[in-house]
Amino acid sequence: MSDSRFIPIPLIRTDPIDPKTAVSEADWTDADRAAIRTVHELYDEIDGMRGGYDRSLQRSIGPSELGTDCDKCFMRKMAEIPKSVHDNGSWKTQVGTYVHAGLEADFDRMFGHLGTRIAEGELTIDEYGGRILRGHCDMFVPNLREDQPQTDAFGVVVDWKIPSTDEDKRTGKLKPSATMAKVVAGKIGRQYLAQSMAYGHGWVRKGYNITHVVVFYIPSFGQLWDARPIIMRYSPEWAAWGIARWRAALDARDVFMSLGLDEEKAWRKIIDAQTKAGFCFSCKHYEELEESGGLSILNLNR
Numbered sequence: 513m514s515d516s517r518f519i520p521i522p523l524i525r526t527d528p529i530d531p532k533t534a535v536s537e538a539d540w541t542d543a544d545r546a547a548i549r550t551v552h553e554l555y556d557e558i559d560g561m562r563g564g565y566d567r568s569l570q571r572s573i574g575p576s577e578l579g580t581d582c583d584k585c586f587m588r589k590m591a592e593i594p595k596s597v598h599d600n601g602s603w604k605t606q607v608g609t610y611v612h613a614g615l616e617a618d619f620d621r622m623f624g625h626l627g628t629r630i631a632e633g634e635l636t637i638d639e640y641g642g643r644i645l646r647g648h649c650d651m652f653v654p655n656l657r658e659d660q661p662q663t664d665a666f667g668v669v670v671d672w673k674i675p676s677t678d679e680d681k682r683t684g685k686l687k688p689s690a691t692m693a694k695v696v697a698g699k700i701g702r703q704y705l706a707q708s709m710a711y712g713h714g715w716v717r718k719g720y721n722i723t724h725v726v727v728f729y730i731p732s733f734g735q736l737w738d739a740r741p742i743i744m745r746y747s748p749e750w751a752a753w754g755i756a757r758w759r760a761a762l763d764a765r766d767v768f769m770s771l772g773l774d775e776e777k778a779w780r781k782i783i784d785a786q787t788k789a790g791f792c793f794s795c796k797h798y799e800e801l802e803e804s805g806g807l808s809i810l811n812l813n814r
Contacts (some may be wrong), residue, residue, distance in 0.1 A: 523548065573712075575637055575647040578754030579706030582789035588798050590761040595797040607732055608674035612650060615672060618649065629653060635714030638755045640764035645755070649711040654720060667720040669746070671708045673729045695729045695740045706754035708744070713751035722746040729784035 523535040535544070573589040580586040597787040606634055616631040623629035637645040651670035675691040694700075697742070704727050712722040729743040768778035788795050 523647070532736065573645070573758070575707045575710035575754070576703070577707075578710055578758060579701070581701075581703065581705035582792035582795060583785040584783060584788045585792055585794045585798065586757070587779070587783045587786050589700060590758070590765075591783065593778075593779075593783075593798060595800075604676040604732070607676075611674050611730065611732075612672055615650070627654070633715075635711060636717060637710050637714045638758065641766060643762060645710075645716060645758055647711060649714065652711075652715060652720075657706045667712075667715055667722045669708060669711045669715060669722060669725045671704070671711065671725070671727050673727060674703065674732055675729055677731070677733050692729060692731060692740065695742065700727060700742055700744075705744075705750055709747050709750040710754050712746045713748065713755070716748075 522611040523540065524665045540548075572592055577586060577589045580589070585775050587641050619629045619631040624631070631650070633649045633652050634647055637647055639645070649669060653670065675693075675695070708725040708727050712725050715722050723746055725746050726741050726743075728739065730736070730739045764782050765775065765778045768781050769775060773781065
């Protein structure tokens with residue numbers, strides 16, 4: 513957690529208002545100091561909320577990591593290894609978390625009693641090797657026609673994505689991220705593909721017929737109309753690919769444990785054998801903790 517005491521908070525003159533001129537600290541009143549102290553507290557409180565709700569702090573693997581490009585980080589996630597404290601989630605990530613929470617609250621308020629929109633539905637994707645693969649689907653839209661039983665209805669899975677913005681180095685202005693540029697071109701990576709299809713599989717396990725999956729990209733700046741949804745027919749094959757990868761990791765763990773290794777050492781053997789993707793940003797956060805000796809005891813069997 514950051515310490516806001518090192519963040520400068522200027523007290524601006526209002527006699528007359530001059531945003532460029534701050535009141536000298538020597539002229540601060542007790543009330544001024546109390547107000548500034550309150551603002552620092554707000555910084556720290558928001559930062560505390562970020563640490564408590566940020567999805568990046570979740571250690572147990574979920575559908576969003578099934579298609580992770582970096583094999584080494586995939587296995588670290590399987591082993592439930594924590595990242596360094598420096599990776600508690602950027603503010604860009606937290607903006608996405610707040611957008612998810614707001615959409616969940618509003619959809620639940622407007623449609624929860626009707627059952628036509630199911631926000632943050634909890635799903636069990638698979639059970640294998642003593643572990644359960646769970647996830648929360650951002651939105652599920654079932655067809656609940658009166659003449660059709662609910663378990664026979666089709667369903668549309670929706671996964672919200674909030675791409676961050678990039679800064680144009682030439683102009684200094686914000687611009688859509690590289691992710692949004694790919695989306696506009698109709699491209700989607702295997703990580704999002706595997707994740708969204710895994711959610712579809714979770715709803716299938718609940719008895720629904722899933723026909724489509726939507727990865728709905730909502731920009732963090734601009735207008736809602738700049739959002740780009742990618743609609744795909746549900747693919748059980750892609751869901752099976754992600755689940756098979758998860759199961760294969762558990763099988764590898766069991767093989768090493770059958771040779772006499774404990775679970776921590778078994779995962780370490782597997783992780784060390786993986787190739788690190790050259791573009792993986794998560795690796796450095798795991799490595800920071802490894803170098804500090806913070807991984808002597810893995811948080812397994814949670």
